[in-house]
Amino acid sequence: MMTQAQIQTDTTPVLEISGLTQRFGGLTAVNDFNVKLMPGELSGLIGPNGAGKTTVFNLVSGFYQPTEGKILIDGVPTAGLRPHKVTSLGVARTFQNIRLWNDMTVLDNIRVAQHYRLGYGFFHSVIRNRRYKQRETEIEQEANELLEVFDLQRYTEEFPKNLPYGTQRKLEIARALSSHPKLLLLDEPAAGLNSADVKELIRLVRWIHEKFDVTIWMIEHHMDVMMELCNQIKVIDFGETIAEGNPDDIRNNQAVITAYLGDDNI
Amino acid sequence: MDFIIQNILNALQWGSFYALIALGYTLVYGVLRLINFAHGDIFMVGAYISFFVAGFLLKPALGLSPAMTFVITVPLTMALTSIVGVTLERIAYRPLRHKGAHRLYVVITALMCGLILEYSNLAVLGASRLKFPELLEKQIWNLGGITLTNLKVLVIVTAIVVFLFLQWVVTKTRIGMAMRGISYDKFAIPLMGIPIDTIIVFTFILGSAFAGLAGLLFAMSYPVLEPFMGMLIGWKAFIAAVVGGIGDIKGAFVGGFLLGFIEVGVVTVFPSTYRDLFAFTILLLILWMKPTGLFGMPQSTKI
Amino acid sequence: MKKYSLNLLLVVFAVLLLVSAHFRWIDNYIQIVVMTIGINIIMSTSLNLVNGNMGEFTCGHAAFMCVGAYISSILSVFCFGSKFGAPLFPAGSVLIVFPIILLIGGIMAALSSLLVSIPSFKTRDDYLAIISIAVNYMIISALENMDFIGGSRGFQGMKDTVWAMIDIFDGPWMLFWVILFTTFTVWVIRRFITSTYGKGVNAICQDEVAAEIMSVNTNKIKIVNFMVAAGLAGCAGGLYAHIIGYVNPQSFNILKSTEAMVMVYLGGMGSLSGAIISAILFTGLLEVLRSQAIIDGLVSPLTFMFPDWEPSAGVIKWVLIPLLLVILMQFRPEGIMGNRELSDVFPRLKKFYRFK
Numbered sequence: 001m002m003t004q005a006q007i008q009t010d011t012t013p014v015l016e017i018s019g020l021t022q023r024f025g026g027l028t029a030v031n032d033f034n035v036k037l038m039p040g041e042l043s044g045l046i047g048p049n050g051a052g053k054t055t056v057f058n059l060v061s062g063f064y065q066p067t068e069g070k071i072l073i074d075g076v077p078t079a080g081l082r083p084h085k086v087t088s089l090g091v092a093r094t095f096q097n098i099r100l101w102n103d104m105t106v107l108d109n110i111r112v113a114q115h116y117r118l119g120y121g122f123f124h125s126v127i128r129n130r131r132y133k134q135r136e137t138e139i140e141q142e143a144n145e146l147l148e149v150f151d152l153q154r155y156t157e158e159f160p161k162n163l164p165y166g167t168q169r170k171l172e173i174a175r176a177l178s179s180h181p182k183l184l185l186l187d188e189p190a191a192g193l194n195s196a197d198v199k200e201l202i203r204l205v206r207w208i209h210e211k212f213d214v215t216i217w218m219i220e221h222h223m224d225v226m227m228e229l230c231n232q233i234k235v236i237d238f239g240e241t242i243a244e245g246n247p248d249d250i251r252n253n254q255a256v257i258t259a260y261l262g263d264d265n266i
Numbered sequence: 267m268d269f270i271i272q273n274i275l276n277a278l279q280w281g282s283f284y285a286l287i288a289l290g291y292t293l294v295y296g297v298l299r300l301i302n303f304a305h306g307d308i309f310m311v312g313a314y315i316s317f318f319v320a321g322f323l324l325k326p327a328l329g330l331s332p333a334m335t336f337v338i339t340v341p342l343t344m345a346l347t348s349i350v351g352v353t354l355e356r357i358a359y360r361p362l363r364h365k366g367a368h369r370l371y372v373v374i375t376a377l378m379c380g381l382i383l384e385y386s387n388l389a390v391l392g393a394s395r396l397k398f399p400e401l402l403e404k405q406i407w408n409l410g411g412i413t414l415t416n417l418k419v420l421v422i423v424t425a426i427v428v429f430l431f432l433q434w435v436v437t438k439t440r441i442g443m444a445m446r447g448i449s450y451d452k453f454a455i456p457l458m459g460i461p462i463d464t465i466i467v468f469t470f471i472l473g474s475a476f477a478g479l480a481g482l483l484f485a486m487s488y489p490v491l492e493p494f495m496g497m498l499i500g501w502k503a504f505i506a507a508v509v510g511g512i513g514d515i516k517g518a519f520v521g522g523f524l525l526g527f528i529e530v531g532v533v534t535v536f537p538s539t540y541r542d543l544f545a546f547t548i549l550l551l552i553l554w555m556k557p558t559g560l561f562g563m564p565q566s567t568k569i
Numbered sequence: 570m571k572k573y574s575l576n577l578l579l580v581v582f583a584v585l586l587l588v589s590a591h592f593r594w595i596d597n598y599i600q601i602v603v604m605t606i607g608i609n610i611i612m613s614t615s616l617n618l619v620n621g622n623m624g625e626f627t628c629g630h631a632a633f634m635c636v637g638a639y640i641s642s643i644l645s646v647f648c649f650g651s652k653f654g655a656p657l658f659p660a661g662s663v664l665i666v667f668p669i670i671l672l673i674g675g676i677m678a679a680l681s682s683l684l685v686s687i688p689s690f691k692t693r694d695d696y697l698a699i700i701s702i703a704v705n706y707m708i709i710s711a712l713e714n715m716d717f718i719g720g721s722r723g724f725q726g727m728k729d730t731v732w733a734m735i736d737i738f739d740g741p742w743m744l745f746w747v748i749l750f751t752t753f754t755v756w757v758i759r760r761f762i763t764s765t766y767g768k769g770v771n772a773i774c775q776d777e778v779a780a781e782i783m784s785v786n787t788n789k790i791k792i793v794n795f796m797v798a799a800g801l802a803g804c805a806g807g808l809y810a811h812i813i814g815y816v817n818p819q820s821f822n823i824l825k826s827t828e829a830m831v832m833v834y835l836g837g838m839g840s841l842s843g844a845i846i847s848a849i850l851f852t853g854l855l856e857v858l859r860s861q862a863i864i865d866g867l868v869s870p871l872t873f874m875f876p877d878w879e880p881s882a883g884v885i886k887w888v889l890i891p892l893l894l895v896i897l898m899q900f901r902p903e904g905i906m907g908n909r910e911l912s913d914v915f916p917r918l919k920k921f922y923r924f925k
Contacts, residue, residue, distance in 0.1 A: 367902035
């Protein structure tokens with residue numbers, strides 16, 4: 001993990017969100033949301049159900065266009081960019097409900113996620129010239145290496161739908177990493193995992209954070225995961241930021257306790 | 267001015283046919299998410315059924331007056347046509363649905379059923395066109411240069427009544443609520459103790475009965491029957507239903523009349539061969555701008 | 570050797586076919602059937618790219634065939650016919666110009682596919698189905714209103730081009746072109762969908778949202794995929810026009826589109842070998858049932874009961890084929906091959922040929 005000093009020396013934040021607001025008709029899902037993530041941070045976003053966490057992720061990954069506010073990825077504004085463009089700026093994500101391509105092999109899942117830097121187009125794929133062959137070999141090699149470090153190589157030709165749930169989660173993270181992100185968004189990676197898997201996941205996220213030199217921002221309901229992994233946590237409720245700070249601050253914050261448990265003291 | 271009103275009336279009449287058929291598409295789609303491509307041919311079958319029913323009732327031995335014949339033909343045609351519709355659902359669609367086949371395979375089956383209806387009709391009755399007997403004595407009213415026939419009025423009024431009836435069924439009755447429920451979540455509905463297959467059969471009865479009614483009225487207005495008469499009008503009605511927003515009763519009704527107005531409008535300005543070209547182009551433009559139709563709900567993707 | 574075994578086999582088969590056609594060992598009728606099979610293979614494999622691999626539901630594939638047929642017919646008459654004035658090219662250049670004409674027809678068809686692919690950015694499934702049906706009707710009805718190319722009476726004069734070829738060498742030229750373009754189609758499609766680039770198409774089919782967020786430019790892939798499919802269908806149209814020597818807008822109506830759809834779903838969505846097999850079976854079935862004798866035999870119990878009923882083969886065929894398909898769907902709803910390829914069903918084939 002990076003020290004505080006290292007974070008300060010690199011001045012461009014990986015992600016900078018200012019005044020982000022998203023309205024769906026009359027409903028304000030996210031209101032005046034601000035965040036700054038420095039390279040190497042491992043940060044968390046929590047909040048009760050329906051607080052607007054996934055909406056923030058959808059906005060960052062370009063799936064929604066914000067009603068107001070600015071999102072900068074590594075200093076580049078993402079306004080008006082379609083999601084695949086945002087991904088090519090260095091944002092990758094996983095989904096709350098696993099969204100793997102179930103009828104494609106595990107290897108193909110990893111390969112297709114490198115689509116934006118294929119470096120060849122339709123005609124190359126038909127005539128199969130040198131450039132095509134070179135790129136395909138590189139992509140396949142890279143995909144195989146990635147599967148190997150994730151210890152998934154024995155599933156290479158398997159279909160994701162036949163894998164155990166925990167492995168599917170792992171594969172989804174591997175797929176996200178294959179697009180070489182600077183910022184990795186994890187949307188409830190521990191959802192549906194048993195306690196052994198959760199421990200494994202904590203180890204995995206920490207390991208990814210060090211090995212791939214990537215900034216991680218995650219949504220999670222398992223508090224122990226968050227408390228153990230994140231050095232910075234933001235809490236939102238009804239689209240508003242209600243608290244932020246390190247895990248200990250959050251644990252003792254009155255507003256957070258109220259948001260989760262209600263304010264009706266018995 | 268007279269000219270315009272006259273054309274508006276024509277448009278309303280054509281729109282009524284489209285609306286009546288489109289309602290059938292939309293009912294089935296609303297419940298099953300299935301494009302029942304055979305529906306246009308059920309309309310054709312309805313026209314033929316009404317022809318044979320009317321022909322039988324007009325036999326001198328029965329001694330019925332044409333008007334009386336009409337009154338009996340309407341419910342008989344509707345009942346017999348809905349039997350055809352329900353038969354299709356029972357023998358072709360339901361087994362596939364229960365097997366959990368891909369949705370598109372059901373659609374292909376529907377297309378094939380349409381072809382079977384068309385060509386078996388051609389095989390059995392031959393290519394000769396049938397002339398429909400005149401049931402209602404034609405009355406022509408002249409209102410300041412505008413000619414109005416009783417048949418035209420009947421067609422338009424029928425379409426409106428059917429629309430109001432279906433709107434009432436779908437929004438106010440228990441079975442209508444079940445229909446809407448299935449379209450939202452067909453897994454939860456059986457858990458609530460609602461017999462899903464009964465509701466689906468009911469939907470097919472409604473849709474096919476009104477296609478049969480449309481067939482009867484069409485045969486009375488344009489008294490020539492041929493096996494492929496349901497093809498183009500069926501496709502067009504379907505497009506009308508989609509433009510209105512398929513799955514929505516109001517959408518089918520509005521889409522049907524919109525198509526009627528576009529077609530009559532084009533024919534008054536351009537040669538009639540341009541009718542289809544303009545009609546389809548306009549519908550395409552509407553779908554480009556509003557991909558889910560005029561009254562359709564935009565489907566939101568959740569991640 | 571393993572790499573080329575299948576190609577070699579196909580070349581030998583093609584040469585055998587051409588030689589036997591040239592020396593009249595197989596008659597004209599068989600040749601026409603073989604050419605129809607070729608065209609249907611192009612139609613079903615190209616539609617499979619959209620309806621199978623990408624999981625869209627378009628029902629107007631004949632529209633693109635129609636555009637290709639008309640464009641290449643008109644060009645062909647301009648270049649080698651005498652209908653629009655003196656031929657632009659000397660008859661000797663026909664062997665070079667003809668494939669170019671077909672390709673131009675294909676390119677125009679590909680461009681016309683934008684009518685369907687641009688709406689597909691925002692919508693899919695049934696709404697796209699309706700858009701494609703509307704495009705099919707629109708193109709047919711536009712052509713019916715163009716009197717300078719015959720309108721609804723149809724257009725002819727392409728046989729001049731074929732005769733120009735026969736003047737150079739008296740052989741089964743159209744059969745040659747059909748074989749060439751069918752091979753070309755399968756070659757293009759297979760290379761496209763097995764590349765990482767083309768697998769983006771599969772990703773769109775299975776989860777469009779995930780594809781877009783995982784860096785696949787879905788809009789571009791959709792356009793490319795539609796264009797490839799429509800372009801190949803356009804080439805098929807050009808070939809069809811030159812085989813028959815006459816085109817009519819109504820030969821590309823919704824019934825033709827339905828045929829292409831049936832072949833795709835019969836073969837199994839997304840299976841290239843399935844699309845080829847079903848095209849062969851379907852065309853074969855259509856031809857077999859054209860024979861009045863066979864039809865009479867099949868309906869003999871009925872004609873025995875109703876002696877004055879005289880069904881014609883052309884009509885009964887279209888009752889039997891849909892009926893057969895409906896029954897087939899009940900027993901094997903996923904089509905002949907499902908989404909698998911021949912090499913998945915018979916892994917032994919991999920010994921003889923490298924499929925990827």
